Amino acid sequence: MTGRQQRADAQRNYERILEVARTVVEEQGTQASLRDIARRAEVGMGTLYRHFPTREALLEALLRQRFDRLAARAGELEGAGDSHEALRQWLREFLGGASTYRGLTASMMTTISDEGSPLHASCSAMREAAGRLVERAQDDGRIRPDVDGMDVFALVSAVGWIAEQGPVVAERSEHLFSLVLDGLAAGAVSGRARRSAD
Amino acid sequence: MTGRQQRADAQRNYERILEVARTVVEEQGTQASLRDIARRAEVGMGTLYRHFPTREALLEALLRQRFDRLAARAGELEGAGDSHEALRQWLREFLGGASTYRGLTASMMTTISDEGSPLHASCSAMREAAGRLVERAQDDGRIRPDVDGMDVFALVSAVGWIAEQGPVVAERSEHLFSLVLDGLAAGAVSGRARRSAD
DNA sequence: ACCTGAACACCGTTCAAGT
DNA sequence: ACCTGAACACCGTTCAAGT
Numbered sequence: 001m002t003g004r005q006q007r008a009d010a011q012r013n014y015e016r017i018l019e020v021a022r023t024v025v026e027e028q029g030t031q032a033s034l035r036d037i038a039r040r041a042e043v044g045m046g047t048l049y050r051h052f053p054t055r056e057a058l059l060e061a062l063l064r065q066r067f068d069r070l071a072a073r074a075g076e077l078e079g080a081g082d083s084h085e086a087l088r089q090w091l092r093e094f095l096g097g098a099s100t101y102r103g104l105t106a107s108m109m110t111t112i113s114d115e116g117s118p119l120h121a122s123c124s125a126m127r128e129a130a131g132r133l134v135e136r137a138q139d140d141g142r143i144r145p146d147v148d149g150m151d152v153f154a155l156v157s158a159v160g161w162i163a164e165q166g167p168v169v170a171e172r173s174e175h176l177f178s179l180v181l182d183g184l185a186a187g188a189v190s191g192r193a194r195r196s197a198d
Numbered sequence: 199m200t201g202r203q204q205r206a207d208a209q210r211n212y213e214r215i216l217e218v219a220r221t222v223v224e225e226q227g228t229q230a231s232l233r234d235i236a237r238r239a240e241v242g243m244g245t246l247y248r249h250f251p252t253r254e255a256l257l258e259a260l261l262r263q264r265f266d267r268l269a270a271r272a273g274e275l276e277g278a279g280d281s282h283e284a285l286r287q288w289l290r291e292f293l294g295g296a297s298t299y300r301g302l303t304a305s306m307m308t309t310i311s312d313e314g315s316p317l318h319a320s321c322s323a324m325r326e327a328a329g330r331l332v333e334r335a336q337d338d339g340r341i342r343p344d345v346d347g348m349d350v351f352a353l354v355s356a357v358g359w360i361a362e363q364g365p366v367v368a369e370r371s372e373h374l375f376s377l378v379l380d381g382l383a384a385g386a387v388s389g390r391a392r393r394s395a396d
Numbered sequence: 397a398c399c400t401g402a403a404c405a406c407c408g409t410t411c412a413a414g415t
Numbered sequence: 416a417c418c419t420g421a422a423c424a425c426c427g428t429t430c431a432a433g434t
Contacts (some may be wrong), residue, residue: 010398035426048430074245107268147377149218154374156368158356165304166311169352170399176352179345208417233407243417247409 014051016041021058029102030059059107060118067122072092074129084142087133089179091156094130095177098160105160114148127153141186155180212249214239219256227300228257256304258316263356265320268292283341285331286379289354292328293375296358303358323326323353339384353378 005082006014020041024032038048051075052058073093077086099103111119112127118162138145143152163173204212218239222230232253236246250256273292275284297300309317310325329347336343341350357378361371 007397013399026355032428034428045394045428046401046430047399050398055427065258082262102223109360109363113366115369150367151370151374151377154360154370155377158353158360161359162352162356165307168311169307169348172313172349172352175347179342179349179353180378181380197249205416211418231407232409243409244420245412245418248417253408 002138010051013041013043013047017043017051017058019049021062022042025059025062025101029104030055030107034058038148055116056107056111056119060085060122063119064122066097067126071126071129074126077133078136083137083140084185087137087143087152089131090130090133090183091152092177095156095160095173098157099163102164105157105164108119111155123172138186143184144186145192147184152184155184207208208249211239211241211245215241215246215249215256216259219260222285223257223260223299228253229301232256252316254305254309255316261302261317262320263386264295265324268295269324269327272324272331275331276315276334281331281335281338282383285335285341285350286330288328288331289350289379290375293354293358293371296355300362303355303362307352307355336384341382342384345382352381369392 017031021032021037024037024040028036034048035045037058041048048058052061056157070090070093074090076092080086080089082197097109107124109120111123112116114120127149130153134143134147134149134152138147156177159173159176163170163177215235219230219235222235222238232246233243236243239246242324246256250259253256256354268288268291272288275288278284278287296306305317306321309321312318312368325347328351332341332347332350335341336345354375357371357374360374361368
């Protein structure tokens with residue numbers, strides 16, 4: 001798809017845009033002005049659209065590496081000793097990364113329901129890798145049996161979202177993260193499950 | 199402030215705008231086009247700005263009643279038998295209302311950090327009323343002692359946010375609500391507190 | 397094959413001109 | 416005192432014209 005048989009100027013523009021986009025999205029979030037990106041990359045609007053037909057396509061190019069890295073990181077942590085601690089650690093790293101771009105958690109959440117989105121594939125792969133950490137912790141009886149990877153992902157993303165909503169709530173995000181994780185731990189179940197081995 | 203000594207046409211315009219705004223914000227969310235509202239209310243842009251100098255001011259007019267009602271509702275529920283169930287009930291009603299306007303949870307969360315916002319006062323009052331429900335449930339030992347009203351409000355709003363991000367996650371919001379509430383229940387604490395009376 | 401930038405249809409916000 | 420709508424500075428998206 002991104003075959004290397006591009007014209008030299010095309011290749012250069014592609015990279016310029018991506019580099020500038022990284023900066024601008026850092027500044028303005030995932031809703032950054034595409035016009036601003038084109039301007040600062042010194043290319044015409046059409047050039048930006050040629051390389052990245054949608055905003056999502058641009059984000060995908062910006063995030064794929066990161067998603068792949070996080071998926072791989074989940075693989076590493078699967079071998080770690082404490083399954084619950086491994087999950088917690090992964091989620092912490094995920095959340096740290098999510099905070100680099102404002103609006104990123106929203107983009108990831110909407111992409112779940114939108115299979116046509118270019119972000120869908122790489123984001124799903126990451127979620128699935130994380131899901132295996134959840135399942136392992138469940139097999140160890142450390143996480144409630146009635147949740148799945150999607151639940152955990154959604155709740156932790158939501159904590160990331162909270163942190164974006166202003167300083168007063170942002171300063172609580174560490175605590176909120178702990179509350180959510182604690183809440184998902186086995187033993188928190190109020191009535192229906194987990195009552196055999198006491 | 200909204201003294202009744204307005205000119206008749208001003209009074210009429212104010213009400214027209216508010217009525218139309220309710221519909222448009224229902225359709226498009228809190229980021230609805232102000233131009234569209236003015237157009238459909240058949241007033242000039244200047245008229246809209248005269249009555250509602252900022253988008254937040256318009257939202258405030260749209261939401262004040264609701265916030266006041268929810269604050270009053272919390273007062274009612276303070277007298278209810280089961281403190282934990284009262285809290286759960288209030289949060290459920292809050293969440294139901296939040297889903298009427300897309301973007302509403304975000305507006306409420308950002309308003310927390312922005313004391314200058316017209317939404318700040320009525321939203322804070324509501325949160326404080328809800329906070330008393332939290333404290334009562336804590337006094338009864340039903341909610342973790344290391345959370346406060348803001349934590350609960352943020353987490354439940356975050357569940358509302360999740361529901362806005364697409365059908366795949368929206369259909370889980372009931373479950374996620376339960377997970378969060380369960381997680382905040384006393385007994386979920388992993389190590390540090392609550393270990394005296396067993 | 398690729399790039400450019402004008403053109404189009406939208407925004408939010410302001411403000412001179414009207415009654 | 417209040418209303419109007421044009422004006423301004425922005426968007427995102429498309430596409431004819433160029434090389």
